[in-house]
Amino acid sequence: MEKLPIAKAINAGLRKALEDDPKVLLMGEDIGPLGGVFRVTEGLQKDFGEDRVIDTPLAESGIVGTAIGLAVRGYRPVVEIQFDAFIFPAYDQIVTQLAKLHNRTAGTVKTPVVIRVPYGGGIGSPEHHSESPEALFAHVAGLRLISPSNSNDAYWMIQQAIQDDDPVMIFEPKRRYWQKGEVDFQNSPGDKHRAHIVRPGTDLTLAAYGPLVTTALSAAEAAQEEGKNIEVIDLRSLSPIDFETLAESVNRTGHLVIAHEAPTFVGLGAEIAARITERCFFSLEAPVLRVGGFHLPYPPSRLEEHYLPDLDRMLDAVDRSLAY
Amino acid sequence: MVQMITADGERVENAEYDKLVADLTDEDLRGFYRDMVLVRRVDNEGTALQRQGQLGLWAPVLGQEATQIGTGRATHPNDYIFPTYREHGVAFTRGVPPETLLGMFRGVSHGGWDPTENNFHTYTIVIGSQTLHAVGYAMGVQRDGNVGTGDPDRDTAVMAFFGDGASSQGDVNEALVFSASYNAPVLFICQNNQWAISEPSTRQTRIPLYRRGEGFGIPGVRVDGNDVLAMYAVTKASLDHVRSGAGPLLIEAFTYRMGAHTTADDPTKYRSSAEVDAWSRRDPIDRFRKYLVNNGTADEAFLTSVDDEADQLAARVRAACIGMPDPDPSTMFDHAYANPHPLVDEERAWLAEYNASFTDASVAGGE
Numbered sequence: 001m002e003k004l005p006i007a008k009a010i011n012a013g014l015r016k017a018l019e020d021d022p023k024v025l026l027m028g029e030d031i032g033p034l035g036g037v038f039r040v041t042e043g044l045q046k047d048f049g050e051d052r053v054i055d056t057p058l059a060e061s062g063i064v065g066t067a068i069g070l071a072v073r074g075y076r077p078v079v080e081i082q083f084d085a086f087i088f089p090a091y092d093q094i095v096t097q098l099a100k101l102h103n104r105t106a107g108t109v110k111t112p113v114v115i116r117v118p119y120g121g122g123i124g125s126p127e128h129h130s131e132s133p134e135a136l137f138a139h140v141a142g143l144r145l146i147s148p149s150n151s152n153d154a155y156w157m158i159q160q161a162i163q164d165d166d167p168v169m170i171f172e173p174k175r176r177y178w179q180k181g182e183v184d185f186q187n188s189p190g191d192k193h194r195a196h197i198v199r200p201g202t203d204l205t206l207a208a209y210g211p212l213v214t215t216a217l218s219a220a221e222a223a224q225e226e227g228k229n230i231e232v233i234d235l236r237s238l239s240p241i242d243f244e245t246l247a248e249s250v251n252r253t254g255h256l257v258i259a260h261e262a263p264t265f266v267g268l269g270a271e272i273a274a275r276i277t278e279r280c281f282f283s284l285e286a287p288v289l290r291v292g293g294f295h296l297p298y299p300p301s302r303l304e305e306h307y308l309p310d311l312d313r314m315l316d317a318v319d320r321s322l323a324y
Numbered sequence: 325m326v327q328m329i330t331a332d333g334e335r336v337e338n339a340e341y342d343k344l345v346a347d348l349t350d351e352d353l354r355g356f357y358r359d360m361v362l363v364r365r366v367d368n369e370g371t372a373l374q375r376q377g378q379l380g381l382w383a384p385v386l387g388q389e390a391t392q393i394g395t396g397r398a399t400h401p402n403d404y405i406f407p408t409y410r411e412h413g414v415a416f417t418r419g420v421p422p423e424t425l426l427g428m429f430r431g432v433s434h435g436g437w438d439p440t441e442n443n444f445h446t447y448t449i450v451i452g453s454q455t456l457h458a459v460g461y462a463m464g465v466q467r468d469g470n471v472g473t474g475d476p477d478r479d480t481a482v483m484a485f486f487g488d489g490a491s492s493q494g495d496v497n498e499a500l501v502f503s504a505s506y507n508a509p510v511l512f513i514c515q516n517n518q519w520a521i522s523e524p525s526t527r528q529t530r531i532p533l534y535r536r537g538e539g540f541g542i543p544g545v546r547v548d549g550n551d552v553l554a555m556y557a558v559t560k561a562s563l564d565h566v567r568s569g570a571g572p573l574l575i576e577a578f579t580y581r582m583g584a585h586t587t588a589d590d591p592t593k594y595r596s597s598a599e600v601d602a603w604s605r606r607d608p609i610d611r612f613r614k615y616l617v618n619n620g621t622a623d624e625a626f627l628t629s630v631d632d633e634a635d636q637l638a639a640r641v642r643a644a645c646i647g648m649p650d651p652d653p654s655t656m657f658d659h660a661y662a663n664p665h666p667l668v669d670e671e672r673a674w675l676a677e678y679n680a681s682f683t684d685a686s687v688a689g690g691e
Contacts, residue, residue: 025467051466051467056502057498057501057502057505059498059501059502061456061494061495061498062456062459062495062498062499062501062502064456065453065455065456065457065459065460065495065498065499066456066457066459066460066463066502067460068456068457068460069406069456069457069458069459069460069461069462069463069464070460070461070463070464071460072439072445072457072460072461072464073404073460073461073463073464073465073468074464075464075467077460089494092450092453092495093453093456093495096450096453097448097450097453097457100434101446102659102660102661102662103434103659103660104434104435104446105434105435105438105439105446105659106433106434106435106436106438106658106659107658107659107662108438108439108440109439109440109446110662112662141660141661141668142660142661144661144665164662164663165662165663166661166662166663193666240665240666240667
């Protein structure tokens with residue numbers, strides 16, 4: 001066991017993957033000597049060389065497109081997108097090519113490309129540096145999406161993503177990169193697509209992922225002081241979503257609040273609300289409520305505290321749900 | 325523009341490239357002719373099958389046979405090729421059965437062949453995407469150490485096909501940047517067939533397309549794309565250059581799409597019959613036939629035997645096409661993911677149950 005910030009845990013996971021499999025490559029802008037703008041790849045080019053930790057031209061479609069070709073040749077490229085909204089020049093390659101090649105070739109070609117996306121707000125940056133575009137990718141069959149919320153998951157899930165023969169997008173909660181947590185280097189937390197109950201409770205299920213898991217745990221602590229016993233679920237996987245764990249929890253608590261930073265309109269919360277309503281209709285004592293961003297372009301950073309779901313907005317939803 | 329056989333079938337000497345065709349036997353030359361005739365026959369069958377409702381769409385290669393046979397025949401088996409959706413001739417040279425090409429256009433598959441079997445990738449419909457895949461694949465070839473070893477069984481080139489319209493795409497330009505930056509073993513083949521559906525190549529570029537690579541540090545050469553010998557020679561030389569580790573190259577095959585962009589297109593709306601007539605006088609098959617007959621490489625018996633073979637192939641392709649059954653609905657769930665996926669499994673099971681409910685009802689209610 002060792003305490004590591006999330007960024008360093010991902011770095012350790014990447015290092016392990018590079019050591020274990022010579023076919024693993026890292027690609028991205030500024031990931032070499034600089035170690036990436038968040039230093040997640042710090043020291044890796046020095047130790048593994050320029051052929052395995054590849055600084056690329058500034059062209060996102062080119063990065064993903066060439067990663068696809070490398071995967072066709074038998075490599076396992078891990079691509080870094082510098083910031084969430086910079087992914088859009090690569091959207092076509094991800095959606096029309098990466099997600100579909102295995103299907104197009106009737107399974108004869110595998111494309112084990114991992115796309116690392118530092119995402120979400122709360123770091124005071126200008127436009128395009130704070131978005132949560134996960135729903136746009138969750139809608140696309142052929143992709144897998146995961147989002148670790150803590151250092152242990154970060155260390156293990158990046159390695160599990162690299163070992164997966166499907167393309168995996170890993171949404172990294174950038175405002176939590178410096179949040180420290182214990183990493184168990186010996187024991188894996190298991191399937192990357194399984195949700196975790198990170199705080200057991202009996203009165204209401206509060207589901208979150210990525211950066212908002214920490215917020216949800218704080219909300220549950222605060223609610224405890226008012227005598228409400230909240231169960232917090234870390235979804236961990238955004239596609240597929242572990243509805244088994246969610247439904248089991250909701251059948252016990254009768255209440256579900258789902259929180260994410262992305263706009264609620266056509267967001268993952270909407271999908272979860274629909275499916276949990278189908279599965280748990282007779283257990284639910286209140287409608288499934290969502291806490292999320294507004295149907296707006298992400299605002300200038302001086303306003304982001306009004307945009308981002310925080311502890312109080314989660315507690316407000318908890319109160320509304322329990323009031324039914 | 326590199327040309328070795330004129331539109332009238334006359335051989336033109338070429339100091340740079342003659343040595344690259346010096347070892348071609350008469351059998352090889354007759355083979356080029358045979359390939360072009362067979363591919364044209366299959367292509368015409370594709371158009372006919374679409375008109376008869378057997379294919380949803382067909383993308384004719386009519387007029388571009390010399391480019392495709394010349395480039396395809398210049399490759400080594402370990403070279404890997406990334407086509408667009410019109411490389412029926414290249415596919416033929418790589419051993420992909422012609423009838424297989426029809427599956428995508430009939431709607432029974434998105435590809436239909438195993439790309440690793442002939443090192444011929446599946447067709448890519450989004451314009452220019454495959455050029456980046458080619459560069460990435462070539463970067464993998466570099467990392468495998470299969471460039472510039474001098475061992476012909478090991479050194480590998482990657483070929484990326486694209487059209488004049490695709491030269492405007494960001495992905496093609498990014499592919500040129502990446503390939504030059506990493507000195508990747510890629511040969512870009514731009515088939516300039518003059519038209520991107522209804523947009524003329526003058527809408528894509530103010531300079532000849534073979535010069536498109538210059539700004540990226542990639543040399544280019546323009547070749548008469550209706551001259552199979554010139555296409556073969558230049559491609560062979562270029563592939564040797566690429567395999568040696570000397571970096572990417574760009575060939576512009578200056579040719580013409582004689583038919584429609586696809587069977588959904590009506591080229592009479594945007595181009596003149598005079599233009600089409602002018603190009604039909606430069607037909608790749610006519611000129612090569614004249615050349616072979618004039619120098620005694622092909623006689624009437626050979627030409628007839630090729631036509632007979634083409635008829636038989638067309639009949640086989642037609643029968644295979646009409647005989648292609650619709651796939652079982654459950655198979656559409658099979659390869660969405662490489663590993664099991666709970667949502668796909670759930671939906672597969674649902675559809676099976678739903679479809680079964682109709683069968684049960686018709687059985688129960690019917691008799």
